[in-house]
Amino acid sequence: MAVDMPLTSTAARGNHASGDSRPRRRRSGRIWVKLVLGLLLVVEIYPLLWMFLTSLKSNSDYLNNSTWSLPTTWEWGNYSEAWSTGHIGLYVRNSLLAVLPSLALILLLGTAAGFALQIMVWKGRSLTLLIFLAGIMVPSQMILLPLFTVYFQAGLSGTLWPLILTYTGTGLPLTVFMMATYYKTVPRELFEAATIDGAGILRAFWTISIPMVRNAILTVGLVQFFFIWNDLLIALTFTNNQDLRTIQVGLLNFTGDFGATQYGPLFAAICINVFGTLVIYLFLNQKVMKGLTGGAVKG
Amino acid sequence: MHRVLGDRRAIAILIGPALLVYSLIMLIPMVWSLGYSFTKGNTIDGFTGNGVANFTRLFDDPAVGDALWFTLKYAVVVTIGQVLAGYLLALLYVFFLKRASALVRTLAFFPVVLPTVAVGLLFQKLFQVAPQTGPVNSLLNAVGLESIDWFGTAGHAFWVLVIMDVWRSMGFYAVLLFAGLVDIPEEVLESARLDGASGLRLVRHIVMPLSFPVLMSSLIFSINGTLKVFDSIVALTNGGPGSGTTPLTLYMFQTSFTYSDYGYGSTIALLLTVVCLLVTLVVFRISRRDLTKG
Numbered sequence: 001m002a003v004d005m006p007l008t009s010t011a012a013r014g015n016h017a018s019g020d021s022r023p024r025r026r027r028s029g030r031i032w033v034k035l036v037l038g039l040l041l042v043v044e045i046y047p048l049l050w051m052f053l054t055s056l057k058s059n060s061d062y063l064n065n066s067t068w069s070l071p072t073t074w075e076w077g078n079y080s081e082a083w084s085t086g087h088i089g090l091y092v093r094n095s096l097l098a099v100l101p102s103l104a105l106i107l108l109l110g111t112a113a114g115f116a117l118q119i120m121v122w123k124g125r126s127l128t129l130l131i132f133l134a135g136i137m138v139p140s141q142m143i144l145l146p147l148f149t150v151y152f153q154a155g156l157s158g159t160l161w162p163l164i165l166t167y168t169g170t171g172l173p174l175t176v177f178m179m180a181t182y183y184k185t186v187p188r189e190l191f192e193a194a195t196i197d198g199a200g201i202l203r204a205f206w207t208i209s210i211p212m213v214r215n216a217i218l219t220v221g222l223v224q225f226f227f228i229w230n231d232l233l234i235a236l237t238f239t240n241n242q243d244l245r246t247i248q249v250g251l252l253n254f255t256g257d258f259g260a261t262q263y264g265p266l267f268a269a270i271c272i273n274v275f276g277t278l279v280i281y282l283f284l285n286q287k288v289m290k291g292l293t294g295g296a297v298k299g
Numbered sequence: 300m301h302r303v304l305g306d307r308r309a310i311a312i313l314i315g316p317a318l319l320v321y322s323l324i325m326l327i328p329m330v331w332s333l334g335y336s337f338t339k340g341n342t343i344d345g346f347t348g349n350g351v352a353n354f355t356r357l358f359d360d361p362a363v364g365d366a367l368w369f370t371l372k373y374a375v376v377v378t379i380g381q382v383l384a385g386y387l388l389a390l391l392y393v394f395f396l397k398r399a400s401a402l403v404r405t406l407a408f409f410p411v412v413l414p415t416v417a418v419g420l421l422f423q424k425l426f427q428v429a430p431q432t433g434p435v436n437s438l439l440n441a442v443g444l445e446s447i448d449w450f451g452t453a454g455h456a457f458w459v460l461v462i463m464d465v466w467r468s469m470g471f472y473a474v475l476l477f478a479g480l481v482d483i484p485e486e487v488l489e490s491a492r493l494d495g496a497s498g499l500r501l502v503r504h505i506v507m508p509l510s511f512p513v514l515m516s517s518l519i520f521s522i523n524g525t526l527k528v529f530d531s532i533v534a535l536t537n538g539g540p541g542s543g544t545t546p547l548t549l550y551m552f553q554t555s556f557t558y559s560d561y562g563y564g565s566t567i568a569l570l571l572t573v574v575c576l577l578v579t580l581v582v583f584r585i586s587r588r589d590l591t592k593g
Binding site: 036135196251289 | 303304305306307309310312313314316317318320321323324325326327328329331332342343388391395396403404405406407408409410411412413414415416417418420422424425430431432433434437466470471474475478523526527529530533534548551552555556561564565567568569571572575576579
C-alpha cells in the first residue's frame with residue numbers, strides 16, 4: 001500500500017544528478033533532446049490552440065478556409081451564443097450544483113472514516129478498509145441499474161439528487177483509502193494525550209486532526225473534483241431531463257439545440273469546458289499531480 | 300493504553316455515515332445487480348424471472364463476443380501505448396532534462412485533467428475529413444498523401460481512439476514512472492557506466508529491473524482503467540461505425556437504456572466485472588512472479 005510515491009524526493013535527486021557524470025556526446029544529445037521537446041510541445045499545445053482559434057471563427061470561415069488559418073473576423077460572440085443559446089450556462093450551473101454538495105459530503109465522510117480506520121483502535125478495521133478498497137475495482141456499470149430503480153421509485157428522478165448520492169458513494173472508496181494513508185503520518189499519541197473520553201476524541205478529530213491533514217484534504221478534494229466534474233457515465237444515466245444536464249452531457253448533445261451545427265459556438269462550448277479545468281490546474285498543478293498519481297499507486 | 304481510541308460510540312459516529320452511504324450506493328446495488336441478471340424487464344415495466352436465459356444468451360450473442368474482443372484489444376494496445384510513452388517521457392525527464400524537467404512534467408501532465416468529452420469532441424474535429432478538412436488530414440495532404448476518413452472504418456477509428464487516450468494520459472504515467480526512476484541511486488548508475496554500460500544497455504539491464512515495481516503498478520492501473528473505457532468512446536465515435544468500436548461498457552449501456560433490457564444489461568455488467576477482476580489478477584500474478592526472479 002505504498003501511496004505517496006514521494007514526488008518530494010524529486011528535488012533532492014535532481015540536484016545531485018546533474019552534478020557530476022556528463023554524457024560524452026553532449027552536443028548531439030542536446031539537439032536530439034531539443035527536437036523531442038519541440039515535438040512534445042507542439043503535440044501538447046497545438047490542439048488546444050487550434051481549438052481556441054476555431055472557437056472564434058464564423059461558420060463560413062470554418063467551413064471554407066484552411067484549417068490552419070487565423071479567424072478572418074474574431075467572433076467573440078460565439079461564447080455568449082454557446083453560453084445562452086447553447087445552454088452551457090445552465091449546464092455549468094447544474095454541474096456545480098451536483099459537484100459541490102457531493103464533494104463536501106465525500107470529504108467530510110471520507111476524512112472521518114479515514115481517521116476511524118487509521119487512528120482509532122478497533123477490531124475489524126483492516127477488514128473494513130478492504131471492503132472500501134473493493135469499491136475501487138468494481139466498474140460503475142455494476143451499480144447503475146439498481147440505483148436507477150431506487151431513485152425512480154423514491155421519486156428522485158427529475159432532480160439532481162441521484163447524481164449527488166451516486167457521486168458521494170462512488171467517491172468514498174478512494175477518499176477513505178487516501179485519507180487513511182495520510183493519517184499514518186499523524187502520531188496516535190497526540191490524541192491520547194489530548195482527550196479523556198469519547199466526546200473528547202470527536203472534538204480532537206475536528207480541532208486537532210483536521211488542521212493537520214488540511215493539505216491532504218485539499219489534494220484529495222482536487223482529485224475527486226476532477227473525477228466528478230469530468231464524469232459522463234453517471235451523469236448520462238441519471239439526467240433524463242434536458243434541464244438537469246451536466247456540462248459533460250450537455251456538451252455531448254450540444255449540436256441538438258441549434259438545428260444545423262454551429263461550429264463556432266460548439267468550439268466555444270468545448271473551450272469553456274476545457275479552460276475551466278485548465279485554470280484550476282494552472283494554479284494548483286503540483287497538488288493535482290501529487291494527488292492523481294498518489295491515488296494511482298495503490299497496489 | 301488505547302482506552303480513548305477504542306471508544307465504540309466515537310468510532311461508530313466517525314465511520315458509520317461513510318460505511319452507510321458506501322453500502323447503500325455501492326455494496327447493496329452490486330448484489331442487487333447480480334439478482335437482476337436472472338430477470339427480464341426494466342424499472343418502468345417491471346421485472347419477471349428469467350432463469351439463466353441471460354447467461355446462455357451471453358454465450359450465443361455475437362455482439363458480446365465482438366464487444367469483449369474490442370475491450371481486450373483496446374485495453375492491451377492503449378495500456379502498452381500509455382505506459383510505453385510515459386516511460387520514454389520519464390527517461391527523458393530523468394536522464395536528459397534533469398533539473399529542468401519540472402516545467403515539462405507539469406506541461407505534459409495537463410491533458411489528464413481535461414474533460415474526456417471535450418477531448419473526444421476535439422479529436423473528432425482534429426481528425427475529421429468533412430465538412431472541413433481537419434488539421435491531421437491537412438497535414439497528410441501537405442506531405443502529398445490522401446485524406447483518410449478516420450471515422451469511416453472501425454480499424455481507423457480504433458487508432459484515433461488509441462492516439463487520443465495515449466495523448467490524454469502519457470504525461471500522467473510519465474510522472475508516475477518518474478517517481479520510480481528518481482529513486483534509483485545515482486551510485487548504481489555511475490558504477491554501471493564505469494563498467495561500460497550506456498544508452499539502451501543501461502536502460503535494459505539496470506534501469507528497467509530497478510523500476511520494475513512502479514512499472515507494474517502503472518500497468519495494473521492502466522489496464523484497470525482501459526477495460527472500463529466509456530467516456531472517450533462515447534464522445535469520439537459513440538461505438539461506430541456500426542458497432543465497430545463498441546466495448547462492453549457501451550454495449551451494456553445501450554442494452555439497458557436504449558433497449559430497456561435491464562436483466563441482460565446486468566449480465567453484461569457482471570461479465571465486465573469478472574473480466575476486470577481476472578485480468579488484474581493475472582497481471583498481478585505475473586508481476587509477483589517476475590519480481591522474485593529478477
